[in-house]
Amino acid sequence: VKARAREVDEEGNEIYPVDYSTSEKIEVKPFGPIFSIRAEPKEVEPPFTVGVVVTIMHQAPVPPFNISNLTLRVIPPPPNEPKVIPLIDIFGRIVLRPGRSIRFPRPVYVEISEETAGGIREIRAELEFWVMGMKKVLVTTTNVTVIKKTQVNISANVPSEVLNGSELRLNAEVVNVGSFLAKKVIVLGELGGEKSVVEVGDLRPGEFRDVELVLPVRGAGNETLRLRVFWNNIYPPEQVSNSVEFTIFVKKGGFSARSILLLSIPLLVVLGWLIGKAVKRSATT
Known part of the structure; x- marks a missing residue:
């Protein structure tokens, strides 16, 4: 409440203004249960x-x-x-x-x-x-x-034996067996310290994709082949993974067809020289 006035003396002359304003706080609550x-x-x-x-x-x-x-x-x-x-x-x-x-x-x-x-x-x-x-x-x-999580599985037909020094080519399949989208799917193959990575992209529920992995073969004896698939869920959006492992026997490298061919060239040259020499001797006789 604002109230202002001016003080006056007995003769009615204004002396100075006076403020009589005052205030009080009240709380206004909305009505309702x-x-x-x-x-x-x-x-x-x-x-x-x-x-x-x-x-x-x-x-x-x-x-x-x-x-x-x-x-x-x-x-x-x-x-x-x-x-x-x-x-x-x-x-x-x-x-x-x-x-x-x-x-x-x-x-x-x-x-x-x-x-x-x-x-x-x-x-x-x-x-x-x-x-x-x-x-x-x-x-x-x-x-x-x-929560919107999904599950991606990976599978592959893997040989029981491979030759050291060769290349292992695998056809793997990844499939989204869950109910929601799998985002940024990546496949990783590991064998004897060698790695192969394939980016798959997004997979809808029930969708599958075939991928090819190429891994150089190193070592000898039993080696572990590990196939891992990574993806991001919709929520929570962290990256998760699933993996399978196989045991493969790596045989020591033998002579390849190319090696045999390269080794046989000098032998053929020597054999041809000997045959030519024998023919010349027979002609002289």
Whole structure:
């Protein structure tokens, strides 16, 4: 409240201005019942049906007025459909009197489909009601974590024996056997310290891809061939892997056809020289 005046003396002359203003703080609270929701469970892997526990309490500090025409809307993350529930008691009344509360005997169930984006998603609830001829809407929220993990398998036909110094060519197959996209798929082959890497890309659920791995063969005896496939999940977005191992016997290298050919050339030259010499001797005789 602002109040200003001017002091005057007995003759009515103004002396100086005076400010009589004063103030007092008041707290303005929105009218409405206490309204809360809770999702159960907090982490889901779609498709999943989430239960939303709803509590509505018409108690202090709200004013003592009846509220009527209560309607509850529970709105899951898109593209899922909301649930709309008119709140009616066992007598068909839609009035909530002061000091009363509504606790649902069971959760309100909403669907979380496979098309729901992964991550921390919001479930929103709106409580619409009328009080003293006015329409009111209260809003509250809770979160649910949408997990979108998948599984990628790798397989290959592997020979039991290979020759040292040769190349091992493998045809491997990777397949997404899960329900969600596998991102940035990579295949790694390892044998005796040698490695071969093939970038596959993304794999949709049920999709497979054939890849060729080429590994130089080094060593002797039993060697471990390890095939690993790496990919990123949608959520959580960390990189994960899957692997298989095979035992291959590496034989010592022998003479290849090329080596035999190279070694035979000098022998053929000497043999030709000897034959030519023998022919000349026979002609002289």
